[in-house]
Amino acid sequence: MQSVSHSNISPQAPQEVLIVGAGPAGLGMACALADAGIASCVLEANSLASIEQPAEDGREIALTHKGIAILQALGQWQDLPAAEIAPLRRAHVFNGDSPDHLAFDAEGSGREVLGSLVSNHWLRRVAYQGALKRQGLITIRADSRVCGLEIGAEAASLTLSGGERLTAQLLIAADSRFSNIRRQAGVGAQMRDFGRSVIVCRIKHAQANQGIALECFHYGHTLAILPLNGDCSSLVLTLPADRATAMMAWDEAQFMQWVSSELRGRLGDLEPVGARHLYPLVATYAHRFAAQRLALVGDAAVGMHPVTAHGYNFGLYGLSLLAGLLAEAKKKGQDLGGSAALQRYASEHRRNTWAIYQGTNAVVKLFTDERPAARLLRRGVLQAAQALPPVRAAISAQLTGRQPGLLRQLRSLVGAS
Known part of the structure; x- marks a missing residue:
């Protein structure tokens, strides 16, 4: 891609919104905009077949109640087969070789479960189905690689590899945590390679x-x-990259024997179902979620470590927030790429995500530090949390997506003491 050029663009009949990335965040964004009467064009570098029939990739997504509510509003939750939705009733956290665990459940939340688990490829599938239902306001263009970007006072413009130029009031990047659009627009990101x-x-x-x-x-x-x-579960194993690569070469018998040993007999005899998949672990947080005629959603804005299961939920929260603000702007006859709505989105989405992003990284740092002092500290942290039900309730509230958030509950706890 070429470097971004900030210049005055005089477009002819510009589209309202261009979205780069046809993953569940990009397509979900398009659906939310369509429901607000805003037309968009979604550009995807990969083939249409990969969007229509996404392959299984081994990833299971934990959805909060708030995330589920957004999917329901988009009509996507209703398209998921019941058999593909698994309830997450409780969570048990173990430390080192200790047989004791810290337990979380939905007690006191008014919910029966902490959340639900759905395979990533199913979320991709229903996002595409949702876009098809809104064909009057959504155009999907596969095999469309962006090779140039311009942002001007009047519009944002993309140039495709074939030379075609597309223009709109607003450009939305939904092209992964390693977003090319983000980079070419001059927006940096805090990246943590674990x-x-x-x-x-x-x-x-x-x-x-x-x-x-x-x-x-x-x-x-x-x-x-x-x-x-x-009788199935998803195994998520995080370990040093070189060791992970070596383990991917193990045969099924050796791998399952090792997993069974590490589970200490929990769940009984094990056997593999399907292939293993390997993913590098890098967390990202964009320096800005919006700039002139540009907004970032999904992992392009916040790419989370999976340990607290917030990544896709943050994507849903962000696209829902942005769509609502753009709907207000459209009703008032305002420019969708104007700064007011975008800056409000950036501010609110940062407020909703920053503390949890940093807190998640702090947890990961503590629980992957193998020094003796760190091992003692992590044991103490879990023991303290076990002894303080309000803290466990606050964490459970964050897992279920309820309000008030974790930090506000902790502030209330401190203020009452």
Whole structure:
């Protein structure tokens, strides 16, 4: 891609919004805009087949109640088969070799479950189905690689690899945590490469998972079990990148024997279901969520470490917020690329995400530090949380997406003492 050029653009019949990235965030953004009567064109570098029939990628997404409510408003939740939605009833956190655990549940929240788990490829599928239902206001263009970008006083313009130029009032980047649009627009990002990778796969087990997620912070690696329907769960293994690459070469018998040993017999006999997938672990946080005629959504704005399961939920919160603000601007006859709505979006989305992003990274840092002092500290943190029900309730509230948020609950707790 070429460097961004800030110049005056005199477009002819500009489109309202251009969205780069046809993942669930980009397509969800297009659907939310369409429901507000705003037309958009979604550009995707990959093939249309990859959008229509997304391949299984091993990733299971934990959705908060707030995230689910947004999917329901978009009509996407209703398109998910019931069998593809697994309840997350409780979460148990283990530290090192200790048999004790810290438990979280939805008690006191008015909910039966902490949230729900849905496969990433299903979220991609229903996002595409939602876009098809709004064809009058959504255009999807696959095999469309952006090679140039201009942002001017009147409009934003993209040049495609074939030379075609598209213009709109607003450009929205939804092209992953390594966003090319973000970079070419001159917006930097805080990037944290953990030097680790994640191996994900489905496993079948002899004992029922009872809807309980297991987060095992072992020394040298973290092993999580996400409960799915039936006798299956999703295994999420985080470990140093070189070790992860080596383990990907293990045969199924060696890998499952190792996993069974690390689970200390929990869930009984194990066997693999499907392929293993490997992902590098890098967290990102854009320096700005909006600039002149530009907004960032999804991972292009905030790319989370998966340990607190907020990543896709943050994407949903952001697109819902931005769509609402743009709907207000349209009703008032305002320019969609004007600064007022975009700056309000940037401010509110930062307020909703910054503390949790930093807190998540702090948790990861503590629970992957293998020095003796750090091991003592993490044991103490879990023991303190176990002894303070209000703290556990505050964390559960954040997991379920309820308000008030974690920080406000902790402030209330301190103020009452």
